[in-house]
Each structure stands twice: as structure tokens, then as C-alpha cells.
Amino acid sequence: MDEHRRAEHRRAEGGVTVGRAAAEIGVSVRTLHHWDELGVAQPSGRNQSGYRSYLSVDIARLRRVVLLRDLGVPLARIPALLTAPAAERRAELAERRRELGDTIERLEAVARSVDRLLEADELGVLVPEDERQAVFGDDWNPTMAETARTRWGDSAQWAEYAERSATRTPDDWRALVGPMRDLVDELAEAKRAGVVAGSETANTLAERHRAALSEYFHCTPSMHVITGRLALTEPGMADTYDRIEPGLAEWLSNIIDANARSHGVDPDTAVWE
Incomplete structure (x- = not known):
């Protein structure tokens, strides 16, 4: 499918507004605008009025962004990680898991102190x-x-x-x-x-x-x-x-x-x- 046909397909799909996308993945509209400006996750569809909207593929990307952000991956690192080879992604996730383990130990120590x-x-x-x-x-x-x-x-x-x-x-x-x-x-x-x-x-x-x-x-x-x-x-x-x-x-x-x-x-x- 050439670029023109892909664009037509996206317009036909319609997508959802930024408010609907934000509600669906549990973030604020301001956050989505910020990610759009940084190039972390941008809407790729157009609605009937010509405004940009989020397609299903965009929503899927947003979910991955939220997951990586919640794991502590720096926002600037996320775009490259989304398209990185599997070995690199696994290494990043393993490092995040080690950091989470350290955080859990610290919080458990705090809980014992409380x-x-x-x-x-x-x-x-x-x-x-x-x-x-x-x-x-x-x-x-x-x-x-x-x-x-x-x-x-x-x-x-x-x-x-x-x-x-x-x-x-x-x-x-x-x-x-x-x-x-x-x-x-x-x-x-x-x-x-x-x-x-x-x-x-x-x-x-x-x-x-x-x-x-x-x-x-x-x-x-x-x-x-x-x-x-x-x-x-x-x-x-x-x-x-x-x-x-x-x-x-x-x-x-x-x-x-x-x-x-x-x-x-x-x-x-x-x-x-």
C-alpha cells in the first residue's frame, strides 16, 4: 500500500480525539500534547473535520509509552526503545527490574521503620x-x-x-x-x-x-x-x-x-x- 493509500485508510478509520485517547489510557490531555510536542507519541489520523486524531495504532503506542514511563524509563529514551531490537529492550527492562527491586527493599525498610x-x-x-x-x-x-x-x-x-x-x-x-x-x-x-x-x-x-x-x-x-x-x-x-x-x-x-x-x-x- 503506497503512502497515499495509507493516508486515505487512516482518514477512513477516523480515530479518536485527544480527550478520548487520554481517557482511554489514563493520562491527561496536557500529557498527550506534551508527548506530541516531544515526538514521543503523535496522532496519525484525521477526523472528518480535518483535525488530527489517534488511530488504534497510536493508542497501542501510547499504552507502551505509559508502561515504559511507569517502569521508570526516561521519556527521552522511550521513542528509541519502542523501535529497538528485542535484546536491547530486554536489557532495559532487566535494568528497570533491578531498580524496582532496590526500590522495593528501601520501601520495605521504610515500612518497618514506620x-x-x-x-x-x-x-x-x-x-x-x-x-x-x-x-x-x-x-x-x-x-x-x-x-x-x-x-x-x-x-x-x-x-x-x-x-x-x-x-x-x-x-x-x-x-x-x-x-x-x-x-x-x-x-x-x-x-x-x-x-x-x-x-x-x-x-x-x-x-x-x-x-x-x-x-x-x-x-x-x-x-x-x-x-x-x-x-x-x-x-x-x-x-x-x-x-x-x-x-x-x-x-x-x-x-x-x-x-x-x-x-x-x-x-x-x-x-x-
């Missing part, structure tokens, strides 16, 4: 139940995280705590708990030695305590004042400190207040930032 984050937001600590006492010691209270979540679960600090918790292993928790335990012992020893609030030694200890809390969520001097007050008022917290050294909870709150003043914070007007 699962851990959701679990950490719910439980607070992602340490197997049979390991918790070994990690956190005899003072471990299984209801502590639930109590904290009930009270603070809507705060930015709980979100930050959960995000950090989601990435921590039992060994990571041991690395946090051990130094905090040692610090509390130093606080008790300082109180017994008569260290007074506002002294250089007391301020250094208060700053170390704030830094230890900041491993769980960022803790400003103003927020530190409030956590010091919580040590006095939160059920069980004062008892935990005072079992180590009588009056330790109140002494700790006092040195935190004095240290906050050295940072320009008035403890009486401290806010949770």
Missing part, C-alpha cells in the same frame, strides 16, 4: 518484656510508659521520645540508663556532702541532669524546671529519689531552679516550651 515508630508511640519502650528488668533495673515499672503516654501522648516531646525510642536497641537503652543511674548516685552524694543550690558544683550537676533528659527529648532550662517539679509531684517519682537519699527529690528541684536562674530563666514563671 511500624516500629507506631509501636514506640504506643508502648514507649521497644525492649522485649523478658529483658526490661535487666535493662532498666529493679525500679522498672511496666505501667510507667502507659502512664506517661496517657499524660503526654499529645505533646511534641512524646512524639520526639517515640521517634528516638523507635531506633533504640536494648543495648542503646543500657547505654542511657547506666549513666543516668550513676548520675543519680552522684546527686545523692552531693546532697550528703552539703552541696548548695546555685554553687558551681550544683549547677554542673543540674546541667548534666538536663543533658541526660535531652537524650529522650530536647529539654530547655525552662522545661527542666518543670521536670524538677514533677519529681516532687508525680506519683512514685519522689519516692524513687528519696529511697536513694532522703530529700533528694526536693534538693534536685532546688538545684535545677538555681541553674535555670543562671540561664536567665525565672523558675516561678517557667513554661513548657
